[in-house]
Amino acid sequence: MKDKLTLVYTTDLHGFLVADRYLTDQKSSHGLIQAASLIKRIRREEKEVIFFDNGDTLSGSLISLRCGEDMRYSNPMVNALNELECAFSVVGNHEFDFGRKYLDKAVDQSQFPWLAANLVKNRGGNPAFGPAWHIQTTENGKQVAFIGLSTPETADLAHEDAIKGLTFQNPIETLAPILKELKKLEVDLIVVSYHGSYDSKIPFWSQETPEDLDIESKICQKYPEIDVFITGHTHGLLSNREINGVHTIQAACYGHYLGRIDISWGDEGLKIESENIPVKGQRLEKNLLESSRRVLESTVEWLDEPIGEALDDFSFSSSREALMYPSRLMSLVHMVMQNASDCDISAAAFxxxxxxxxxTITRRTILNLVPDNYLHVLLMDGKTLRKALEQSLSFFECDDSGxxxxxxxxxxxxIWSGVYYKADLSRKVGRRITELTYMGSPVSDEQELKVAFYHFRTNGALGYEMLQDAKLVWKSKKTMRDYLLDFMKKHYELSVPVEFNWKLLCGEEVL
Known part of the structure; x- marks a missing residue:
């Protein structure tokens, strides 16, 4: 006879109780309230189920922005996790986005522990959010130990005021005494829930990870006694994989997937299987939707509040036009970035x-324009700048017919601002730039320039590894959305000229 246990988890929900689109047309394709329908169904079908969350839970959606702006509301993500009997949540780097007061209030509201064994207080060195691990005993008497870890990158990603008095220790070093203690307790299963990722580069925000991609983890290499290694942070999607005999899974982001791990103990030993279940198409769980009604309605009212008047037309005739030609909208984004930071050049994605x-311009219009990211300014030479720009231009595909x-x-x-560039998209990727000048002169390989980016770009993901070699010289104290809203307060009547600083060609033909 087998003892069975099912683990289900969410990761990188980023405040998506429902999809942002729900706030406009009552339609949702992802989010915690939809994942809840799956969680409840699995609980009906299986004998024993433990649900938990892997971090980056509180910040990133329009609803979370509303709650960060008005802290009178109890946190709707925590309310939902409480109702779903969440066993624990891991502290993610984005938990600090709205400051410690916001995070501490959410933790106080939680009916579950927040785990981050390697996030310790500077005084005393104890875990900052309570116990280093959580042990749960199954109905059949199996002891399951959950260890929560937070990415050390938080020390660089979060604003310094939000993490004052805290130290992010090396997860590998943190695990050693914990695993030694758990060995003494003779637990039956060890699960490490890491709001961090792998040491090998997996596709970021990808909907599939190739089966032949070699997944590496120093944690799994060092500690093969771990049974299940759960990850997040990089928004990748993979399941049913092993690293050094340790089972591993990552369940994407924003509540698009629910991670499921089925565990059984039998005569043949421990068996573990995992999968990521798509949330799209699931109904919105009725009770959670109703209990969240007040904050949803308040968010809609807040988003629809007028904050400006557009004197110019910022619209597009097509998405192709937006991506292939200079626009007033992207010129606005660059104007805000350059006003906020000490930079020579800025680079921004739609x-x-x-x-x-x-x-009329509403708050909804502005908040949909940019991510809730901080700004980073990198000091880079012309050679690195050219590589990064070539990576941006690899976005376009050109067939044999042109x-x-x-x-x-x-x-x-x-799309870049502050430099002038031409690119021939009929050329091979990596060799498309035909002209690149700054202040009227060609950019040399040795020339040093300060370039502002959204901070998600500077970690080197999505092919931008070259940015990891550049020096970080400035980090913003506010997010790009904050700077944009501040800009609107000073420019209620909004008029922005188009910066015609780049041109795409196919051969000799201007596109």
Missing amino acids: WKLDGWKTG NVDPGSKIYTYD
Whole structure:
């Protein structure tokens, strides 16, 4: 007879109780309230189920922005996790986005522990959010130990005021005494829930990870006694894989998937299988939707509040136009970035291709324009700049007939400001730039320039590894959305000229 246990988890929910689109047309394709339907169904079907969350839970959606702006509301993500009897949540780097007061309030509201064994207080060195691990005993008497770890990158990603008095220790070093203690307790299963990723580069924000991709983890290499290694942070999607005999899974982001791990103890020993279940198409769980009604309605009212008047037309005739030609909308984004930071050049990706015509501008319009990211300024030489720009231009595909198509993942494509550039898309990827000048002069390989990016770009993911070699010289204290809203307060009547600083060609033909 086998003892069976099912683990289900969410990761990188980023405040998506429902999809942002629900706030406009009552339609949702992802989020915790939809994942809840799956969680409840699995609980009905299986004998014993433990549900938990792997971090980056509180910040990133329009609803979370509303709650960060008005802290009178109890946190709707925590309310939902409480109702779903969440066993624990891991502290992710984005938990600090709205400051410690916001995070501490959410933790106090939680009916479950927040785990981060390697996040310790400077005084005393004890875990900052309570116990280093959580042990749960199954109905059949099996002891399951859960260890929560937070990415050390938080020390660089979070604003310094939010993590004052805290130290992010090396997860590998943190695990050694914990695993030694758990060995003494003779637990039956060890699960490490890491709001971090792998040491090998997996596709970021990818909907599939090739089966032949070699997944590496120093944690799994060092500690093969771990049974299950759960990850997040990089928004990748993989399941049913092993690293050094340790079973591993990563369940994407924003509540698009629910991670499931089925565990059984039998005569043949321990058996572990995992899968990521798509949430799209699941119904919105009725009770959670109703209990969240007040904050949803308040968010809609807040988003629809007028904050400006557009004197110019910021709309597009098509997404192709937005991506292939200089625009007033992207010129606005660059103007805000350059006003906020001490930079020579800025690079920015579209977040949504939603422009607007002349007339009233609402808060919803502005918040949909850019991600809730901090700004980083990198000091880089001309050679690195050229590599990064070439990576941006790889977004376009050109066939043998000279037809050019933009890619679909718009967050991989940066449009640059402050430099003038031409690119021939009929050329091979990596050799498309035909002209690159700064202040009227060609950019040399040795020339040093300060370039502002959204901070998600500077970690080197999505093919931008060259940025890891550049020196970080400035980090913003506010997010890009904060700077944009501040800009609107000073420019209620909004008029922005188009910066015609780049041109795409196919051969000699201007596109």
